[in-house]
Amino acid sequence: MEHAETQYAQSVQKPFTALRNSTIISFISTFLSVSFGAFIAYGVSRYKVLSETRMFQLLMLRMVPPIVLVGPLSLYYTTIGLIDSLTGLIAIYFITTLPYAVWMTKSFIDEVPIELEQAAEIMGANRWTIITEVVFPVIRSGLLATFLFILILTWSEYLVAFILSKTDAVTLPVELAKYEGSSEGRVYGRQAALSVGITIPLIIVGITIRKHLARGFSFGMIRK
Amino acid sequence: MARSEIMLQRTKRYKKMVLFPLIASIMLILGPALLLQLYLSFNYYSIYSEGWWASEWYALDIFSEVVFDSRFHIAIIRSLGFALASTVGCFVIGFGLALLMYKNFRLQWFYYIIFIIPMLTVPIVIAYTAEMILYQKGPLNGILSSIVGRDMLIMWITNPDIALLTVVLMEVWNWAPFSFIIMMAGLASLPKEPVEAAQILGASRFKIFYEIQLPLLRPIIVLALVLRFLEAMAEFPKTWAIFQGGPGTATETIPVLIYLNTWYYFDWSKAAAMSYIVMMMMVVIILTAIKILQKENKRIAQVQAN
Amino acid sequence: MTKSQKQNLDNVIRYTLLTVWLLIVLFPLFWIVATSFKPDKDWLAWPPVYWSEEPTMSNYNNVWGGRNGACRNAICSIRSETIHSTS
Numbered sequence: 067m068e069h070a071e072t073q074y075a076q077s078v079q080k081p082f083t084a085l086r087n088s089t090i091i092s093f094i095s096t097f098l099s100v101s102f103g104a105f106i107a108y109g110v111s112r113y114k115v116l117s118e119t120r121m122f123q124l125l126m127l128r129m130v131p132p133i134v135l136v137g138p139l140s141l142y143y144t145t146i147g148l149i150d151s152l153t154g155l156i157a158i159y160f161i162t163t164l165p166y167a168v169w170m171t172k173s174f175i176d177e178v179p180i181e182l183e184q185a186a187e188i189m190g191a192n193r194w195t196i197i198t199e200v201v202f203p204v205i206r207s208g209l210l211a212t213f214l215f216i217l218i219l220t221w222s223e224y225l226v227a228f229i230l231s232k233t234d235a236v237t238l239p240v241e242l243a244k245y246e247g248s249s250e251g252r253v254y255g256r257q258a259a260l261s262v263g264i265t266i267p268l269i270i271v272g273i274t275i276r277k278h279l280a281r282g283f284s285f286g287m288i289r290k
Numbered sequence: 291m292a293r294s295e296i297m298l299q300r301t302k303r304y305k306k307m308v309l310f311p312l313i314a315s316i317m318l319i320l321g322p323a324l325l326l327q328l329y330l331s332f333n334y335y336s337i338y339s340e341g342w343w344a345s346e347w348y349a350l351d352i353f354s355e356v357v358f359d360s361r362f363h364i365a366i367i368r369s370l371g372f373a374l375a376s377t378v379g380c381f382v383i384g385f386g387l388a389l390l391m392y393k394n395f396r397l398q399w400f401y402y403i404i405f406i407i408p409m410l411t412v413p414i415v416i417a418y419t420a421e422m423i424l425y426q427k428g429p430l431n432g433i434l435s436s437i438v439g440r441d442m443l444i445m446w447i448t449n450p451d452i453a454l455l456t457v458v459l460m461e462v463w464n465w466a467p468f469s470f471i472i473m474m475a476g477l478a479s480l481p482k483e484p485v486e487a488a489q490i491l492g493a494s495r496f497k498i499f500y501e502i503q504l505p506l507l508r509p510i511i512v513l514a515l516v517l518r519f520l521e522a523m524a525e526f527p528k529t530w531a532i533f534q535g536g537p538g539t540a541t542e543t544i545p546v547l548i549y550l551n552t553w554y555y556f557d558w559s560k561a562a563a564m565s566y567i568v569m570m571m572m573v574v575i576i577l578t579a580i581k582i583l584q585k586e587n588k589r590i591a592q593v594q595a596n
Numbered sequence: 597m598t599k600s601q602k603q604n605l606d607n608v609i610r611y612t613l614l615t616v617w618l619l620i621v622l623f624p625l626f627w628i629v630a631t632s633f634k635p636d637k638d639w640l641a642w643p644p645v646y647w648s649e650e651p652t653m654s655n656y657n658n659v660w661g662g663r664n665g666a667c668r669n670a671i672c673s674i675r676s677e678t679i680h681s682t683s
Binding site (some may be wrong): 109113123133142145160221239243254257258268269280283 | 531
Binding site (some may be wrong): 383386387390391395401404405407408411415416419420422423425427428429432435463 | 617621642
């Protein structure tokens, strides 16, 4: 009985909830990812906090197919109450996008001349100030590009959102899937309207940051 | 002397502070999932268990069942084949476009913008749009019919022999821009002198390409191929949303098979064992990839120094 | 073949190939946008309807506007009301 009820609840179309969820989840997880990623990247760039091997391993963390972990993850989330929650999705998106954030911001930080930092040090600034008020402003456009790029990734993600959400934390891509098995048969027109709404913002964002995309993808292997 | 000691202390402190959230989140979220998956591959979790913690100890039976499962073998081969085909396809088209476009010409900016759009499109949207377009009585067949002259009613989605090819085509459409962008940047970063020198010496265009440009591009080519291959192994929306692994099992790749076992057959333990085997396989592939990339990275540094 | 003839031929080939891929990229995008403006009957027509004779905002209204839709602020409800009165 409960199964049929949840099945119905999961198929009710609520684009408003999906839009709200997608926005919250994407923006927060991306912000966390880029913030922590930038600080880690600073450490790697200036202090070699992570060796080159570790950096590659971090990247490869991202490359493991999510499907192999998302099953037990859903059981774990159910046990600790994070299933179908915004927090749960934000957490997993944070972890999976962090490698990209570190790699991309590192390549920008690498290009900031060390003299700037040394000058600030001489003037008595502490590390926090140096990073936030000297280095980050210089790479402002790079940080923005990284932010937008990861935003695109989290906004369009399907598998993890599909499995870890039921009714409350549904994101836009999962919402689109609801229109597919609609009780009214094939509602192509409405699917298309939803699709256009989901995709156009991302395309505009992507075109805006296109000059930085090459930098982000080459992971430091292409020198300018 | 004292200064370098301070530097060392600072480094250690910074390292601890900055890596803490990373390690904490891995241990709190990924760690348990990984352990639970391991647990499930040795303990059978059935729909009759009251919870996953009440699973029965099955020792190696689950693993042996999976290792000898031919459906699993075929899915692995399918995934590898799919990843290979789509990676090569993406690369050929991406590199081809880059070669045609890297020299500045009049509408370069326009073509560039349009060409990167498919990569920015949400994959699930591509899946459902493709489903509309590839419908037997849909626009793609409509266009083909007009070109060829008679009714072309190709069953892109319902024909099991073509289905996987259809997914490959979708994947190539989606990700060719990825190789395109990387190769454009790579070609643009090549030093001009060797090429100009060879042109003055009268070498043919083909020879210049083969012996000068290609070797310099190798690290970047390797990067583009490796990254795409790994992601293609994990592809899910396009195979699941449209085909659900079908028709029959024609598009049953590894992610689809694991998904089916977990949520349709409710055979969590079998899926867990499969997941671990796949993970080990991917780790081998990834470690090889890391070694290759590191080697290429060193090559670049050497060439740069010269 | 003279040098400038060769260059012209190069350009022609280049533009042709690039335009072919351009069309391949643009067609699905065009299709999804066109379909979003189609009334029900045009969704599955054969021969396929590339651009509807009677484009409508009803799909957008259904998904993004109205009471169940995605935008519930003042701007969207004003727009959906004007659409309701014309469709």
